[in-house]
Amino acid sequence: xxxxxxxxxxxxxxxxxxxVAAIVAAALAVVGLPAPSAxxxxxxxxxDVVVTGTDAEGAARAVRAAGGRVVTSLPVVRGVAAxxxxxxxxxxxxxVAPQREFTVAEAETPAGxxxxxxxxxMVGLPAGGAEGRGVTVAVVDTGIADVPDLAGQLAxxxxxxxxxxxxxxxxxxxxxxxxxxxxxxxxxxxxxVAPGAKLIDVKVADADGRTDLTTVLRxxxxxxxxxxxxxxxxxxxxxxxxxxxxxxxxxxxxxxLWHQGVMVVVPSGNDGPGTxxxxxxxxxxxxxxxxxxxxxxxxGRGDDVVGAxxxxxxxxxxxAKPDLVAAGGHVVSLRSxxxxxxxxxxxxxxxxxxxxxxxxxxxxxVTSGVxxxxxxVQPKLRPDAIKNLLVSxxxxxxxxxxxxxxxxxxxxxxxxxxxxxxxNAGQAQQQYDADTATVGRDAKRWADFSKALVDGDKPAxxxxxxxxxxxxRDWAARAWAQLDPAARAWAARAWAGxxFTARAWADSEWVARAWAARAWAARAWASDDWAARAWAGEEWAARAWAADDWAARAWAADxxxxxxxxxxPSS
Numbered sequence: 001x002x003x004x005x006x007x008x009x010x011x012x013x014x015x016x017x018x019x020v021a022a023i024v025a026a027a028l029a030v031v032g033l034p035a036p037s038a039x040x041x042x043x044x045x046x047x048d049v050v051v052t053g054t055d056a057e058g059a060a061r062a063v064r065a066a067g068g069r070v071v072t073s074l075p076v077v078r079g080v081a082a083x084x085x086x087x088x089x090x091x092x093x094x095x096v097a098p099q100r101e102f103t104v105a106e107a108e109t110p111a112g113x114x115x116x117x118x119x120x121x122m123v124g125l126p127a128g129g130a131e132g133r134g135v136t137v138a139v140v141d142t143g144i145a146d147v148p149d150l151a152g153q154l155a156x157x158x159x160x161x162x163x164x165x166x167x168x169x170x171x172x173x174x175x176x177x178x179x180x181x182x183x184x185x186x187x188x189x190x191x192x193v194a195p196g197a198k199l200i201d202v203k204v205a206d207a208d209g210r211t212d213l214t215t216v217l218r219x220x221x222x223x224x225x226x227x228x229x230x231x232x233x234x235x236x237x238x239x240x241x242x243x244x245x246x247x248x249x250x251x252x253x254x255x256x257l258w259h260q261g262v263m264v265v266v267p268s269g270n271d272g273p274g275t276x277x278x279x280x281x282x283x284x285x286x287x288x289x290x291x292x293x294x295x296x297x298x299x300g301r302g303d304d305v306v307g308a309x310x311x312x313x314x315x316x317x318x319x320a321k322p323d324l325v326a327a328g329g330h331v332v333s334l335r336s337x338x339x340x341x342x343x344x345x346x347x348x349x350x351x352x353x354x355x356x357x358x359x360x361x362x363x364x365x366v367t368s369g370v371x372x373x374x375x376x377v378q379p380k381l382r383p384d385a386i387k388n389l390l391v392s393x394x395x396x397x398x399x400x401x402x403x404x405x406x407x408x409x410x411x412x413x414x415x416x417x418x419x420x421x422x423x424n425a426g427q428a429q430q431q432y433d434a435d436t437a438t439v440g441r442d443a444k445r446w447a448d449f450s451k452a453l454v455d456g457d458k459p460a461x462x463x464x465x466x467x468x469x470x471x472x473r474d475w476a477a478r479a480w481a482q483l484d485p486a487a488r489a490w491a492a493r494a495w496a497g498x499x500f501t502a503r504a505w506a507d508s509e510w511v512a513r514a515w516a517a518r519a520w521a522a523r524a525w526a527s528d529d530w531a532a533r534a535w536a537g538e539e540w541a542a543r544a545w546a547a548d549d550w551a552a553r554a555w556a557a558d559x560x561x562x563x564x565x566x567x568x569p570s571s
Contacts, residue, residue, distance in 0.1 A: 045086045048099035050213060050249040052079030062090050074217050076224040077252045081214040095247045102216065102239055104142055104171050104209030115297010115330065119178060119366060120193055122295045122327035124414035125373075131417075132194030132372035134379070137179055137232040139365075140219050141172030143203040145336040147353060149181040149190075155198035155229075160218050161206045168207025170339030174355060175236050175365040176201070177334030179372065185353035190332050193369035193413065196376065200230060207340065213239075213249060220253040227260050231375050234368035236361030238269040241280040244317060251284040258286060263375075263383045265290060265368045267360035268322040269311035272405060276316055282360075283315035288387045291321075292328025292363035293400060293410055304410055305399030310360055312405030320402070323387065324394045326370075326411035328363030332356050370413045378420040389423050390416055435475045442472040 048071070051059045059079040060070045066088040072081040081099075090096060120127060136155055143159075144150060145167040153176075157165055167173045176192075180199050183191030202219045205211035216237070223230050235254065245251040254264045268291040269279030282289040292310040296303045306312070307329045313321040335342050335355040342349070348356045371386055381389065391408040393415040400406030439446060449464035465473070 046083045049084055050081050050097045051094050052077045052249055053094040056080055062094050066090055074221050076221045076256045077249045097249050100213050102211045104169055104205055117297050117299045119327050119331045121299040124412050130196035132197030132376050135231050135372040135375045136198045137368055137372050138200045138202050138223050138230045139172055139176050140202040140204055140235045141175055142169040142205040143167035143172045144176045144201040145173045147334055148184045149334055153180050153199050155200050157201040158222050159203045160215050161203055163206050167336040168339055169209045170336040170341030173336035174333045178365040179369040181334055190354055193366055194372035197372040217253055227262050230262055232263045232368050232371050234365050235266050236364045238279040245284040251281045254281055255286050258383045263371050263386050265364045267364040270309045270359050272310045272312050273308050278311040278313050278315050278321045285319045289322040290363045290367045291325040291405055292360040293325040294329030295327055297330055301397050304397045306405040310405055322407040323391055324407040324411055326363040326366045328360055329358045331362050367411055374416055374420045377417055393419055438471045438475055442469055
């Protein structure tokens, strides 16, 4: 899915901050809320918005106090969908995002066939198999049609559009087939990568491929409410949101699911091949972002290349994306007979029940299926560990370099499944345990250091830093490298001139070491368990380092907060 892009390619950090400032200011001005250099509108008019902050009930009270109407409670984003009268104001503690429409983007539908390999062969799975048993994947899309290959595969349907069951557009059915088709209509040839898994059809877009932010959030709220029944979310959507991922309600909702233990897979978008063409929500560094590779229709990997359409990083906020690439070019999956995609692209039909297409949506669905296979083998893996596992086992190829948009390389299902049973005892887990023990032994010194940071006492922070053991400082180096670039830039400015900043936090040598340790960081950085143990249960630290509201609570809020960084002047 895709909407018209409002965010441009990556550029200098200062340019990005000014651009975000202008976009966010314009967005807030539309609903008449305070924004930098924005005049308040006075016309009496209602505007649809999503208000987020500390909690849904508080957001509802703030909306009503401003004379607005609450439309839907959305605890998954700690907020509500609402209508606000133009000219109304909310306390700066609440972020307000205007409602926006999404339109599903048609995938490339090449004529004829290209090669003979199936998607299972492309990812290294045998032709037969019933992988994914016991795992449920939510397909948040245009619906899933009743076709022979999906008979008995659906565990439930949730229609947020009011249009009923089925798939009038054809996108969601294609994704569902890549994940869990049984191959019934092709004697097993075109079975999905997780035919033993179950699907939940979370329909958020109508037969014209249209949806909006609130509808998608309602779908994600349903998943949050039923998170014990859903292990993987496939959101083959590309919104091109102009908002930073830290305050975009869509990425907030997806991160919330992630922290609740639900694996989230998103595409890098189909706006490639330009630098900085990764689209939201694929720009969120926490989520697993999949780009698309074109296997040229073969099972061999020497000819694999990143699809020309696949979004490439870095993101406009400076993060390296995608995380890896998966089969997404010229793949065959299910038709939704009579749908918009089907009738508009008859040349892409393969037999009576199948269809050929290309795009990062397909790559995301393939990845979701492989994750279902992984959880069937090792159900205890959390999202951070799964992401680390897939990235660490990706295969290299000349056409899949990081510079060409290939991330860590190509998704290798066989290697993933071979490593999954012992992954918790693997090198990443050992590093995680060692780091936890190291920081725990230095708990008192870390407490002194964190207090100095919060108090804004640079000399005390310098002294506390020097008292930390070398192992603790090395851990901090690797952990801080995962912070958002804008946050790192702010820290460098805020602590400019201190010995602590010049020699520890902004030092290029530790940054280089940090990226080499990404396998550990991907698992440990967002871990609630890590926060609880490593920081001795401090309330500030547990919230601060969990990636959602660290900024607001950790960095001396009198000078800065989670929303202010976006429009800081360059310096």
